[in-house]
Amino acid sequence: MAQSTYNARVLVLRKTKLGESDLILSLLAQDGSQIRAVAKGARKPTSQFSSRLELYSQADVLLAQGRSLDIVKEARLVAGNAALRESMELAACAAPIVELLDRITQPGLEVPKLFPLTQTALDVLASADSAHGPAICAAWLLKAFAFLGIRPSLDRCCVCGEPLACEVGSSVHRTIAFSASEGGVVCDACRVSDVAGLAPETLSWASALLGMRFSDIASIQVDQSCVFDALRLCQTWAQVHASIRLKSLNFLFSCGLF
Template structure:
């Protein structure tokens, strides 16, 4: 029986060893969402494309459909993002968080998620170029990826009643800023400059981001991390290694 083949563009999210020479590769693809596939023999030194199937690699793949896991039959490098990320600690740890976030947000296998794919490719491209600080690229990516997944935070209007701000209180579990009436115990009270920075990170307004003071950048990063942890229901392991 002929095995169906298909091609797709993908970012390698993570890998796991399988047997003595194989790997299971978790991919975020352009057309097929998150896919887990077996790459035969890639751990052998003679492998034709083992190095192309490492995390951060942007690849063009041919795959054959399988019962539980597909099989990678061809791999061509499109963009070796690892070259610009792997040698720098800040970029590497930020990039690892981005990969783990994409893996968690696109939970359903084979559920198309073009926006998440394009967002990840764009984020890794900026990160690998070194044009912007890794922590700023990461925070912007996290806010945007959450928004694409349906968890867009509210920084202008009250997340509970919709009353337009500015407001003083921020609560991750309720979706962002809260007015004085809707405020709940445990809400944070970020500086107005931090709120402007969060909005700029979400919108990609880099002049505002780059002009921000370090204390506001740190406060914004803490709020982004708290918001992410709440909506993913548990924290990311890789986020512990990011220097904030």
């Protein structure tokens, strides 16, 4: 009985060795769902898949439906994003993006905005100066949280909705109360026990990154200290709201590349 086949444009999120020469692939489809598939013989140097299904690459694939895993029959490379594998700095910034996608997307669960968001972020990251990598990564994480329905409140009290006017450099507000469990920044009247103090500069950068285009982020001067504080906010947010601790973010914090 012939296997049912279908075409898909995908982004490669993860590769796992199977047997002597095969690979199990985690793929992000255009509709935002995850596809799990086997690429037979993909680890052989002569395989057509070895260069067309690299990590971070975008490809058009023909897949045959299987019981638990689909099977890659054909693949055509659309965008290789080789710079993300050749530069340690850029690879460290791309890894949290694909790790979160691999952990949070599911087969059959469509989140259509995730694919173009990730496609654009990886394209810009691949051609960006490595110093802008952490800011692009932080911007993608914040935007992804928004598309997934778990966007943090950065300018209004997440409890009462009161706007928080906090000027950068103000002596009145040296830190702003932030509660991941409650949903974001908290005013003094609604302050809860499990709050962390964030600098106004960090919240200002997080808000800016959330609203900026990736191409614009790649051309501005970044404050790495504030960007890394925003990344730590994202780490806590993913852990509290998605029960995911991103190992690749821990590496980014400790690698000393930036």
